[in-house]
Amino acid sequence: MRNPLKEKPNWLVVRDRALTPAGARMREWRDWVVENDPLYAAARRPGPPEKIAATVTLLLIAGIVLFLLLFDWNLLRGPIGRWASAEYDREIELNGDLDVNLFSWTPSARVRGLRIGGPDWARDQDTLTVEDLRASIRLRALLAGHVEMPLVAVTRPRAVLIATDDGRQSWRLDPDARDTGEGLKLPPINRLLIEEGQISLDEQGRNIRLEATINAREGSDEQGGFHLDGEGTINGTPLTVLVRGGPFINIRRDRPYAFHGEIAGVGARLVADGSITRPFDLGRFDATLRMQGRDLADIYLLTGITTPNTPPYRLAGKLTRDGAKFSFADFTGRVGSSDLSGDIVVDKVGDRRRVDAELRSRLLDIDDLMAVLGAEPRVTSAGNTVASSGAPGRLLPDAPLDVRRLRVMDGTLRYRAAQVKRNDLDVRQVDIGADLKSGVLALDPVAFTFNRGELRGTAKINATRDTPYSAIDFRLRGYPLESIIPARGGVPTVTGQALGRARLEGSGASVHDFAAGSKGTVSLVVPQGRMRAAFAELMGVHVLAGLFKLDDASTAEIRCAVADFTVSGGTATAKTFVIDTTPVVA
Structure with a gap:
């Protein structure tokens, strides 16, 4: 028989x-x-x-x-598919043969033809299809309470990942589960093989379309190891992604797995060399990150992190991930013609991203800072940055603020420049603090230390509206008048120290629009100083006498000067304008 x-x-x-x-x-x-x-x-x-x-x-x-x-395990394909479909509210099918081997120290299963459909709002796209899937589990480890997989082999998997503007993600089997941001964590896999895999990504919030191939092969030649190569578009511009790693053979949880990654798009390029500290726990890794591009603000489309506009940059530092927390520590580099270093921490608090940054420059080019306010920077062949307002005939920058980017995250910033390159305003040091919370940006302090004198104040930008509403309060102390009014014949026209205060508020998406529609007060006081006699005559009623004194270097004492303006609709109207000098009439 x-x-x-x-x-x-x-x-x-x-x-x-x-x-x-x-x-x-x-x-x-x-x-x-x-x-x-x-x-x-x-x-x-x-x-x-x-x-x-x-x-x-x-x-x-x-x-x-x-x-x-x-037992013929194929009899369970239908019940397993129906149970999984009901559990995860999407179609899940086992279309091919199902083989199971239970009598082994490493029980295994094989599925030929697995399909996981999309959620209700993306039924026309299957989230995952697999031609052949083999997996085994170590029985002794399972009896001890943890999962360890000696083998996972996947043939021709295709994943379609869709993310909508409102945060829905097609690959989340449990849409009600809170996204902690801690990253994907898989059980230890000693051998992982992927053959002819494909990934299609459609992230509508940042307008990303990406098609990638993925393979994980054994062997030490060029074809061996982990390979991910992707091409697509981001905001209508080319996007490329590359990831390389060693073969997934004899992988252990206590042995870091090295990788190399590159992303290039929207004028930026990011290169990382590092290791996953505990393999298959993608929420833990250390890497050296090098990044360069034309404007740090473009990084938002790649990372979702809001940064100000800047001149071209090149930075490098240590990138560490610990769950939902990312740290870019001890980075150094250049932004425009200024050096920049510091530490940045990105975390998730509740459902919102939070960024805390400590930045510093040894030597700042003031035009690099003007780019943050919306001026258009240009780096000369000599390595210096030249900033313009961006529009002919306009003194103030007119680049609009993207309020949506201020609403997506919270955070703090502290920036200090120990020295400033020689500039027309004679700025020597800069100190800026910022706090962003729920779409409201508070700047405190905003301080510029001059060779003589200081400008210090606060500003608040409410970006919860479509057109931001801003308020500023700045005080000027001890600024030399000779830095404002040019000298004549090498002799200062006016000397003395100015004290002032500006309190303005108004709506506007750019510095120019804010100034054009602002309201408030501006005042200026000169407690004492000196003025060339000719200038004093020209400012008074003896204009003819002043013209005859243009070559006269004699001076008159300024006993007091007061100017007080009200501002409405961007127009300043003098309420008080008084200059008291000693007599200068011949």
Whole structure:
């Protein structure tokens, strides 16, 4: 009679490695009990009930083993698919053969033809299809309470990942689960093989379209190891992604896995070389990150992190991820013609991203800072930055503020420049603090230290409206008048120290629009100083006398000067304008 068990590929292994040794151990135990244990007389001389119970137990165990060996697992494809579809509210099907091997220290399963459909709002696109999937699990580790997989082999997987403007993600099987931002964490896989994989990404919020191929092969040649290559568009401009890693062979949880990654798009290029500290826990890694581009504000489209406009930049530092927390520490580089270094921490607090930054410059080009306010920077061949307002005939920058980017995150910033390159305003140091919360940006302090004097104040930008509403309060102390009014013939026209205050508020998406529509007050006081006599005459009623004194270097004392303006609709109207000098009439 034909034995159907012999047709099973693993029968001989099960018989020789499991059943035969188990039977031998049972006989040894029985013989020991018979010879040594007086308490088990019934076992030494079992009666009919004991014999019947033992026989039934052995037959039951043998029946279960035979059932599992002969069972056609394909009968469970339908029930498994229906249960999974109901559980995750999407179509899940096992269309091909299902093979299961339970009688091993590494039980395994194989599925030919797996399909996971999309959620209700993306039914026309399957989230994942797999032609062939093989996986095994280590039984001893499972009995100890944790999962360890000796092998996962995937043939021709295709994943379609869709993210909408309102935050829905097609790959999330449980849409109600809170996104902690801690990254994907998989169980340890000793061998991972991926053949001819494809990934399609459609992220509508940042207008990203990407098609990528993914392979993980054994071998030490160029084709071996992990390869991900993607091309697409981001905001209508080209986007490329590249990731490289070693073969997934003998991977251990306590042995870091090295990788190399590159992303290029929207005028920026990011290159990372690092390692996943605990393999398959993608929420933990260390890397050296190098980044360069034309404007740091473009990084938002790649990372979702809001940064101000800047001149071209080149930065490098240590990037670390610990769950939802990213740290870009001890980075150095240049932004425009200024050096920049510091530390940046990105975390997730509740449902909002938070960015805290400590930045510093040893030597700042003031025109690089003007780019933050919306001026158009241009780096000259000599390495200096020249900033313009961006529109002919306009003194103030007119680049609009993107209020949507201020609403997506919270954070703090502290920036200090120890020295400033020689400039027309004679600025020597800069100190800026910022706090962004729920779409409201508070700047405190905004301080510029001059060779003589200081400008210090606060500003608040409310970006919760479509057109931001801003308010500023600045005080000027001890600024030399000779830096405002040009000298004549090498001799200062006016000397003295100016004190002032400007309190303005209004709506406007740019510095120019804010100034053009602002309201408030501006005042200026000169407690004492000196003025060329000719200039004093020209400002008074003796214009003709002033013209005759243009070459006269004599001066008059300024006993007091006060100017007080009200501002409405961007127009300043003098309420008080008084200059008290000593007599200068000949």
